[in-house]
Amino acid sequence: MRWSHGTSWRSPASLRAQTRIAALVLQKFKRKFATIASQHAYKDIITTLHKPDGGNYGKFYSLPALNDPRIDRLPFSVRILLESAIRNCDNFHITKDNIGNIMDWENTSRKKVEIPFKPARVMLRDFTGLPVIVDLAAMRDAMKSLGHDPNKINPQVPVDLVFDHSDQVYGEKPETWRKGMQLESDKNWERFMFLKWASSAFYNMLIASPVSSTVHQVDLEYLCSVVCNSDGYLYPDSVVGAYSNTALGVAGWEVGGLEAEAAILGQPISVVLPNVVGFKLVGKMRVGVSLTDLVRTVTQMLRNHGVFGNFVEFYGEKAMSELSVDGRAKIAMLSPEYEAIMGFFPVDHVALEYLKLKGRSDETVAAIESYLRANKMFIDYNEPQEEIAYTSCLQLNLGDVEPCVYGPKRIHDRVLLKDMKADWKACLDNPPGFKGFAIPKEEQEKNAKFSFMGQPAEVKHGSVVIATITSGNTKTSPSDMVEVALVAKKAYNIGLKVKPWVRTSFSPGYGFFKEYLLQSGLQEYLDKQGFQFLRQGFTTSIWGTGDLDESTASAISENDIVAAAVLSSSRDFGRRIHTYAKANYLASPPLVVAYALAGTVNIDFETEPIGTGKDGKNVYLSDIWPSSEEVNEALQNSVLQSLSKSTYETITKRNYVATSCTPYSWDSNSTYINEPPYFKNMGLNPPGPRExxxxxxxxxxxxxxxxxxxxPAGTIHKDSPAAEFLKDKVSDFNSYGSRRGNHEVMTRGxxxxxxxxxxxxxxxxxxxxxxxxxxxxxxxxxxxxxxxxxxxxxxxxxxxxxxxxxxxxxxxxxxxxxxxxxxxxxxxxxxxxxxxxxxxxxxxxxxxxxxxxxxxxxxxxxxxxxxxxxxxxxxxxxxxxxxxxxxxxxxxxxxxxxxxxxxxxxxxxx
The missing domain is CATH 3.20.19.10 (Aconitase, domain 4)
Incomplete structure (x- = not known):
């Protein structure tokens, strides 16, 4: 943990200068500011947090010092909004009236009152973050044309950009991982070089290595501070951007690139003070039920309840002590799916233990706990709890969660595993729609035979042709990976193998898990089932599957087969997975392997065998599913902590001083990066509304x-306007995602x-x-x-x-x-x-x-x-x-x- 991670107090001159810069670039009115600690409207509640053995951790704005009983009834997530508003109160951007509205949340939230919010930092992905950095570079040019110093355009809050979308499946053998990395580098070198320039040209910015991990995983394990300490002031970590992971008590939600740019330049984000739904967890999950099943059950409950535009705050004494941070993260990261602004887990002892596991020092964790307790932001289930005034409440008994999958076309269409065979039959019968393919009854058993690498093969309606374990937004956890490996091992030892024409890939969010699986001997069995580790990333969940074998693709297209993809992700819009996979199902990572072994989604795992073992007996899902004891035994490995700690040692440290002051040299011939038109010929006065x-x-x-x-996303079709634009310039069109920095390509797409x-x-x-x-x-x-x-x-x-x-x-x-x-x-x-x-x-x-x-x-x-x-x-x-x-x-x-x-x-x- 970088204890200095966060914003810092600046001098009055610096504040005025930086705000003026943002005002010029974003075309705001002229403003005056006087937000410094010595003049702060709430300076009387600044308190020193002392260490137990003498000395102090720092100062903070104390909520208890307000002596307002309403604070005890505020949801923990709203308390973070309140603290941020108090700390940033300048009586212009953020006023005492704003703070009063947050304090009176029980009443004002029902009236949809607007409040400003200044996050502690901004999180970006490489695909979505690239245009933001391109815009910042263009702003420097605009500053120069307006007669101001372009080098004053810099992030006013820390910015983290993590590579996790620049990946595609290039093959199924271990050696293709290095080949894939080289191909990515060769194809995207202009993007990489631009971001390398940005990492030295802008201060307060970290651009993580392309091989580190997914954005959610990097943030959860490394970037999030939980509590920031900057210039002697402590305050809660908070984040906006391409982000929805709030499992460690870090308030944050997704915003678009334009809102992210405003936050980067020190402007507050305007939000409507939300309702907060309390979600209580009780009980304990049964054997055979995965974290993904829990996540999807929670998602469906929240969608049915209706939490659009709300915060959801999870709590629940014993159940929360059973739910790991990995499990919490899986729930939190699906907040866009259940349409909440944020799914929030207050910090408790489980969160603190996780921080220690991921390499935070005992002193740092002690400081975090001390601050959160002192500011009424820590939840201790061993102590009596104040009643929180949630807008509404839900409750789920973990023992009621059942195994399930989602699809075949929408991520929220839940199908219990025991009902899957009947549901698939209905999908074939139903007219075209989210749950229908309109296959005539006489054609539903059609069998397309073909030759795959000289061996007989066949595909039917429902045949699995893609099976991918990827990160997506349903983050793969250590327990997921162990379960996957044990399923593969048990199946192999019994005599079951994945059909060779199934396009398998393994690219979890955990970068260090490749080494762990190798050292534990479990990767051997994943390799034997075709799930060789490629790299950590999204791959299939964002058009990164790569091409199917030509013979398989021909058999599907020529016979109009409704083939299936099964993946452990959250991405399932339209045909986002693959052109030849009309049916897409989301499942837990172990179930991905199970469906790949079965070769079809047209199966009832409770009553039908997956296949025949080497002893000639039928093999059922229950025969290859690991027990919780087996999973826990595999997880009790000291190598996990050391690998987790060493994973991020190669990530570049944040620039606090820009080392390059040169403007970006736009290349008019570049098909990846070019100067956007938004800031050209810009004046200081707004044009006004236009009819x-x-x-x-x-x-x-x-x-x-x-x-x-x-x-625009996915591959650039050869007959598209974007391809027409590119055909005389390049031989490889690459993807829209890789060309997000070129508005000519993106507009055409x-x-x-x-x-x-x-x-x-x-x-x-x-x-x-x-x-x-x-x-x-x-x-x-x-x-x-x-x-x-x-x-x-x-x-x-x-x-x-x-x-x-x-x-x-x-x-x-x-x-x-x-x-x-x-x-x-x-x-x-x-x-x-x-x-x-x-x-x-x-x-x-x-x-x-x-x-x-x-x-x-x-x-x-x-x-x-x-x-x-x-x-x-x-x-x-x-x-x-x-x-x-x-x-x-x-x-x-x-x-x-x-x-x-x-x-x-x-x-x-x-």
Missing amino acids: VKDAYCLLKFGDNITTDHIS TFSNTSIVNELLNGEIGPKTVHIPTGEKLCVFDAATRYKTAGQDTIILAGAEYGSGYCRDWAVKGPKLLGVKAIIAKSFDRVHRSNLASIGIVPLCFKPGEDAETLGLTGHERYTIHLPSKVNEIKPSQDITVTTDTGKSFTCTLRLDSKVSNVRLVYGND
């Missing part, structure tokens, strides 16, 4: 359009998802639209270019839950560069709506009970949106009139839920 007049409808959608449908349904195409699925003036069917980019060339505005019509998902920044940057001026939807994802406003796209919601269908909108009309003409006339959630050239008129709600959103919309407008 959207006679706009054409670029796209018309139904419900559940995710950011995966919008944002926006709305290029092959499973997107645009209602202007009358039911046709694919990445095209209708150019309304001519009636031509064009790629979205080509149609948008025609509209822009003609000086015509465009809008998008959509249904409910528009913009949910993970691919945040380019899901708004892409439409912005395509010329989209407004989006009218039934409802928006919270983060996506905020990002739309930030970049200048007007987010409007139909009134309750209304949508495009009820209003008779075909998408062939021209739309005029009557926005206020002055900045001060824009109000949160005000009514906006929309008229069409066909004489229709209807009222929408302007989804700007805070004053900050109003400002960002105005300043992001052209």
Whole structure:
């Protein structure tokens, strides 16, 4: 643990200078600040935290010193918001009224009161973080053009960027791991070199090695401080960005790249003070039930309860003492799936023991515990607990959790393992949809035979062709890995092996686990079952499977087989896994191996054998599933702690002083990194709101359009506009993810998802639209270019839950560069709506009970949106009139839920 990790007090001159920089770049008003410790509004509650044996740990803003009984009833997660607001109170960004609203959370949370929040740090992934760093580099150029020192653009809070998306499966043999690493380096060297420049050009930034681990794992084990100590002041760790791991009492949630940039530059993030749902765990899990089963059960309960936009706080005495930090992390990281802002676990003794296991010193852990106890942020189940005033409560008996999987098309469609065979039959029978493939009954037993490497092979509907153990957002834990290895070992010893045509891969989030499995002898059995360690990362969960064998792919495509992929991840939007895997199931890591052994998802593991052992007897799942005693015995290994501690020794330390002051030299010929257009020709004065007049409808959608449908991702198809742009420049198109730093490529790939349904195409699925003036069917980019060339505005019509998902920044940057001026939807994802406003796209919601269908909108009309003409006339959630050239008129709600959103919309407008 880096005890100095966190923000620090700065001199008044430094604060004013840095804030002025952010104001210039983000086009804010001029501001004055006086936030220093000696002038702080709450200086009277600053308290010194003493060590037991003399001396002190540091000073802190004491919540008990406020002498307000309401604090004892606040959820622990809200106490972190309160402390942050008090510590950063400057009576401008954060006022006493803001603090009063947080203190009165029981009442104000029900009124959706807006509060500002300044996180302690920002977390980025390489794919999603690259555009943020590109924007910072472009801001330096903008600063220079405005006559200011470009080198003053630096993160005002610590920034961590971790490589965990730049990985693809290149083969199934151990030696291909090194080959894959070299190929990644060769293909992405421009990106790597740009980030290397950034690591020395910006201070307060850490860019972790590409081979360290996944972002969640690196943060959980190494980056998170739990309690920060900066310049003698102690305060809770908190984080925003590409992040949802809050298992160690670190408040944090995902935000888009634009919000992350604002936080990096020292601006507060505006959030609506959330409701907090208390989730109590009781009992103990049964043998044979995995942590993944628990995670998915919790997810379904929370989705059914409805926690959209809320915090969820977990507690539960004995059950919590049984639930490891790894288990907590698996639950916390799925907060986007159960649609909460954050799933939060207060710090307890289990968390402290985990910190020691991961290499934090006894003194550091003692300081963390002392601070949290002193500031009423530690939960001790051995002491009487104050009653927390949760908005609502849920309870789960861990003994009621059953094994399950999720799919075949959506991550929240839960199927109990015992019901899987019946559910698969229903999926084949059902009409096309989330639970249907419409396979005629006479074709459901079709058997496609082919030759695989000279041996007879076959695939049927439900045949498993991809089996991947990967990290995704359902983090693989040590117990998961041991269970996986023991399943592989038991199966091999009995005589079961994975079919050779099943594309297997093993890329867990734990970087050091390769060495542990090797030293323990368990990797041998994973290797024999085809699960050779490739590297830690997301791989299959983000289009990184690699190609299937040509004979297998041909058998599937020529016979129209509904083949399956089974993976231990959380990524299952559309065909995100692989083109030839129409059915995708999420399962616990041990079940991935079990399904790979069975070779099909059309099986009842309770009553049907997986296969035949070498003794000729049937082998069932229960025969190869390890007991908890076997797992615990394998985990009691001293090598685990030493490996965990040494894993991060090679990670570059944070730059606290920039070693390079040179601006980035943009290469106009680069197809990976180029200067974005957002800051060019920028002035200091905001342009003001602009009426959207006679706009054409670029796209018309139904419900559940995710950011995966919008944002470019995956491979670049050879017939796409992006490929047309690249074909004369490079021979290898690579992927959209690797080219996120090139707006020319990314704009051309926006709305290029092959499973997107645009209602202007009358039911046709694919990445095209209708150019309304001519009636031509064009790629979205080509149609948008025609509209822009003609000086015509465009809008998008959509249904409910528009913009949910993970691919945040380019899901708004892409439409912005395509010329989209407004989006009218039934409802928006919270983060996506905020990002739309930030970049200048007007987010409007139909009134309750209304949508495009009820209003008779075909998408062939021209739309005029009557926005206020002055900045001060824009109000949160005000009514906006929309008229069409066909004489229709209807009222929408302007989804700007805070004053900050109003400002960002105005300043992001052209």
